[in-house]
Amino acid sequence: MNILILKARTxxxxxxxxxxxxxxxxxxxxxxxxxxxILEELWGNIRLLKTGxxxxxxxxxxxxxxxxxxxxxxxxxPMELSTGLLEDILKENHNEIAALIIEPLVLVEPERCSLVxxxx
Numbered sequence: 001m002n003i004l005i006l007k008a009r010t011x012x013x014x015x016x017x018x019x020x021x022x023x024x025x026x027x028x029x030x031x032x033x034x035x036x037x038i039l040e041e042l043w044g045n046i047r048l049l050k051t052g053x054x055x056x057x058x059x060x061x062x063x064x065x066x067x068x069x070x071x072x073x074x075x076x077x078p079m080e081l082s083t084g085l086l087e088d089i090l091k092e093n094h095n096e097i098a099a100l101i102i103e104p105l106v107l108v109e110p111e112r113c114s115l116v117x118x119x120x
Contacts, residue, residue, distance in 0.1 A: 042066070 017025075032039060046066055053060060053070065061069035 046068070050060060050068060053068070059071040061071060063069055
């Protein structure tokens with residue numbers, strides 16, 4: 001299934017949203033607008049993840065987003081980060097707190113990768 005999600009052009013670039021998807025999206029935005037503490041907690045977790053990565057010696061690209069670009073240098077493969085050292089570091093009580101974002105969702109650059117905060 002993941003291969004279809006990542007590679008099927010009709011799935012990735014579909015511009016037609018179902019009425020149910022639109023209704024759920026609007027309800028989510030309404031809920032977040034009435035429960036600001038959820039967004040505050042999310043941004044707190046993003047800051048915590050960025051601080052932890054910086055403390056571990058990773059160089060972050062400045063961003064005002066939940067997506068955290070990390071400079072890794074040409075000597076490392078971005079996919080190593082999903083199965084190597086960061087896999088152990090980025091787990092808290094066996095719950096994933098970050099995920100690697102891969103092609104085609106982000107531009108592939110050999111010297112950088114991107115993580116997204118998964119913990120709410």
